[in-house]
Amino acid sequence: MKTKIIFICLGNICRSPAAQGVMQRLVEERGMDDKFEIDSAGTYSGHHGQLPDPRMRRHASRRGYNLTHRARPITSDDLDYFDIIVAMDESNRRSIASMCATLEQERKIVMMGDYIVKMRAHYDYVPDPYYEGAEGFELALDLLEDACGNLLNDIINNKI
Ligand code: 4NP
Numbered sequence: 001m002k003t004k005i006i007f008i009c010l011g012n013i014c015r016s017p018a019a020q021g022v023m024q025r026l027v028e029e030r031g032m033d034d035k036f037e038i039d040s041a042g043t044y045s046g047h048h049g050q051l052p053d054p055r056m057r058r059h060a061s062r063r064g065y066n067l068t069h070r071a072r073p074i075t076s077d078d079l080d081y082f083d084i085i086v087a088m089d090e091s092n093r094r095s096i097a098s099m100c101a102t103l104e105q106e107r108k109i110v111m112m113g114d115y116i117v118k119m120r121a122h123y124d125y126v127p128d129p130y131y132e133g134a135e136g137f138e139l140a141l142d143l144l145e146d147a148c149g150n151l152l153n154d155i156i157n158n159k160i
Helices: 015-029 054-062 076-081 090-099 134-156
Strands: 003-009 036-042 084-087 109-111
Touching (some): 003 090, 015 036, 015 054, 054 134, 076 090, 084 090
Parallel strands (some): 003 036, 003 084, 084 109
């Protein structure tokens, strides 16, 4: 059975599709891609159907990630279908929690910030780069690369 993970941010054009790309490559590198289904969505539907923001695609492609996800809003079906729902920040978590009809759904929500280790002294969430410059996109990718490896280790070791 596959472990199904969905990354959630606001617009689903910057942080969560990048997280999806980072995690997808990690599971491929470890030869485990047949054991995982990885997706992303947003709490805001305004970018529905769009590719990731061109700035995120550019910064990600420099690190070898080809981001082709099409933005979509999170649905109530996602709350049942996915095993692990990963929120990028507290605002995302609150939006997801407000959609949950059961405790079982709510218990699936984890914070990406809880898996940031190297940059923990400075960040306990993944800041929104949308209104930032190039540094904001590099920072988001640094944090996502840090957190995805730790999140995957915890999933593999049955800590989640
Ligand atoms: P994301 O970034 O949540 O990381 O995809 C944003 C994308 C779009 C907007 C805000 C944040 N927006 O306001 O349109």
